[in-house]
Amino acid sequence: MEFALSRNWWLLVVRGVLAVLFGVMALLWPGLTFLVLVLFFGAYALLDGIAALVSAVSGHHGRDRWWALLFEGIVGIAAGGITLFWPGITELALLAVIAFWAMATGIFEILTAIRLRRQMEGEWTLGLAGALSFVFGALVVLMPRAGALALVWLIAAYAILFGVLLIALGFQLRNWGSEPHAMRM
Numbered sequence: 001m002e003f004a005l006s007r008n009w010w011l012l013v014v015r016g017v018l019a020v021l022f023g024v025m026a027l028l029w030p031g032l033t034f035l036v037l038v039l040f041f042g043a044y045a046l047l048d049g050i051a052a053l054v055s056a057v058s059g060h061h062g063r064d065r066w067w068a069l070l071f072e073g074i075v076g077i078a079a080g081g082i083t084l085f086w087p088g089i090t091e092l093a094l095l096a097v098i099a100f101w102a103m104a105t106g107i108f109e110i111l112t113a114i115r116l117r118r119q120m121e122g123e124w125t126l127g128l129a130g131a132l133s134f135v136f137g138a139l140v141v142l143m144p145r146a147g148a149l150a151l152v153w154l155i156a157a158y159a160i161l162f163g164v165l166l167i168a169l170g171f172q173l174r175n176w177g178s179e180p181h182a183m184r185m
Helices: 002-007 009-028 034-057 066-085 091-117 124-142 148-177 180-184
Strands: none
Touching: 009 034, 009 148, 034 066, 034 091, 034 148, 066 091, 091 124, 091 148, 124 148
């Protein structure tokens, strides 16, 4: 599993860049309407889910836990699909989709980080990204009636920080995969 992750390090970087772009677009567009936020989130969740699914499917031969990335990809694609096919959903329904997606993603990222802890240094970035995802989802559940602008800023800040952590992990995996001990996996 770890060798396949290091071989596909670029997918984490792509996911991170998508998250940062989503966050920056949300911050730079202060008059963001709810519909545009819905479409941004839907596109991001769909692309992130596809990237996670590709990570799970590509080279999973003999890997334990490839199913965690597979599930994360399916959840991302479902969240993105629901959001894009029904953009007129209510604010509370969108918040529930965002919260479920963030908490599910967070749990699986934490589990993957725990597994990687035995194999490499720097796994804390994925664990921190997972904890951030879960806390973000929990905050959305606890404060569903936050103002639209505050929600946009919260989502943007989360996406940027999450993206930076994924990019950092991707480059750590690239470096780890090029080390001699990584080739024995």
